[in-house]
Amino acid sequence: MKQKQTVGIIVALVLIVLLLVLFNTKACSIAKPPVPATTEAIASPPAAEMKASTLSQVNLRSGPGTAYAIVGSVPANSEVTVIGRNEDSTWLRVKSNAAEQVWVTADAALLKIDQAQLAGLPVVEAPALPFDVNNPKVNEVLTLIPLVLHNPQSFTCASHAGINNLIALQEGNVIGPHAGDFVMGSDNVLFKYSGGSLVLIRENPIARFEGGAETLPFGQAMQLFQKGEIVWTGTLGQSPGRGVTGCDPAMK
Numbered sequence: 001m002k003q004k005q006t007v008g009i010i011v012a013l014v015l016i017v018l019l020l021v022l023f024n025t026k027a028c029s030i031a032k033p034p035v036p037a038t039t040e041a042i043a044s045p046p047a048a049e050m051k052a053s054t055l056s057q058v059n060l061r062s063g064p065g066t067a068y069a070i071v072g073s074v075p076a077n078s079e080v081t082v083i084g085r086n087e088d089s090t091w092l093r094v095k096s097n098a099a100e101q102v103w104v105t106a107d108a109a110l111l112k113i114d115q116a117q118l119a120g121l122p123v124v125e126a127p128a129l130p131f132d133v134n135n136p137k138v139n140e141v142l143t144l145i146p147l148v149l150h151n152p153q154s155f156t157c158a159s160h161a162g163i164n165n166l167i168a169l170q171e172g173n174v175i176g177p178h179a180g181d182f183v184m185g186s187d188n189v190l191f192k193y194s195g196g197s198l199v200l201i202r203e204n205p206i207a208r209f210e211g212g213a214e215t216l217p218f219g220q221a222m223q224l225f226q227k228g229e230i231v232w233t234g235t236l237g238q239s240p241g242r243g244v245t246g247c248d249p250a251m252k
Contacts, residue, residue, distance in 0.1 A: 049083045050121065052092065052104075052113035057168060062197075064091030064103045064126050066164040067133040067142060069218040071102060072196045073169055080104060082113065084124035093124045101127055130219035135226045142222075145232060146178040169193045174201070180234020189230060191221070200224075 060072040064086040074080060084093035089106055092113070096102035105111060106118075131138055143162035150173065166175065175191040175198075176182060182189045188203035192215070200221035201214070209216055216224075224230045 049081050049095070050114065050117055052080050052082050052094075052111050054078045054080065054104075054110065055112055056110050058104055058110050059166075059169070060094070060096065060102045060104055062101055062103070062127065063129065064093075064124075067129060068103065068127075070163075070166065070169060070193075070198055072096070074104065082121065085118065085121045086126060087123050089118050089121075092121075131222040131226050137225045137228065138222055140232065141225050144236060145234070147175050148178050150174050150176075163191070163198070171195075176203075177232060177234050180232055182230055183233055184224065184230045189221075191218075 054074050054076055056076050058074050059070045060074060061068040062071050081095040082092045083095055085091065085106070086103075091103050092106050092111075093101065093103050101124075106113065133139065133142065141162065142164045146161050147163065147166070149166060149169070163175070171193060173193040175193070176188075181203075184202075187207055190201055190203055191198050192201045194215065198218045199215035200209075200218070202209070208214060221230070
């Protein structure tokens with residue numbers, strides 16, 4: 001009897017061992033999901049905005065380039081909030097309540113910004129210009145004609161040539177050519193910095209434009225130069241250009 005019990009115990013143990021072996025074999029045969037050799041970094045979403053600081057006084061413009069109208073300026077050592085860039089990151093769109101689009105140069109000599117994060121900003125399409133910057137008469141006004149900037153409360157100074165290089169604009173500044181005149185019909189016209197942008201005015205303060213307008217927007221004024229309806233009566237070389245005594249370095 002005792003011998004039968006011993007045999008039964010041995011058989012039971014053998015069966016238990018067999019069951020355990022079968023169970024482990026089945027568990028090991030279940031395929032496990034492959035573990036990737038490397039885990040790719042999840043791309044960070046584009047930066048919504050970032051801060052930059054000015055190293056010098058810089059102009060704010062209506063688009064990414066010096067052909068766009070000046071719509072304000074920022075003093076040196078000021079902070080601006082950058083919300084976009086042009087495709088090659090040479091100009092940056094900044095937050096402003098003053099105009100629909102406001103841009104500042106990304107020139108490292110004028111603006112300090114984290115270049116590593118710059119590529120994460122969204123690319124913003126440049127607004128269309130209302131005039132042809134390649135038109136010879138337009139280019140002359142933008143980049144060549146030496147101008148005089150005058151404000152009775154501040155200073156009188158010749159520019160480094162052309163509207164693109166006007167510097168330190170202040171409310172009320174009146175700008176005209178250093179030699180000759182800007183003539184529209186029988187009247188002289190001038191530019192004025194008013195309300196944060198350049199506008200065209202008549203030299204005669206009581207004269208008005210068509211429709212009774214006291215001023216014309218910058219874009220419309222440049223169209224008139226392009227069409228030849230405003231002409232410059234001076235010639236290059238008649239007056240000082242770059243390096244006029246008392247003038248600050250040109251800004252973008």
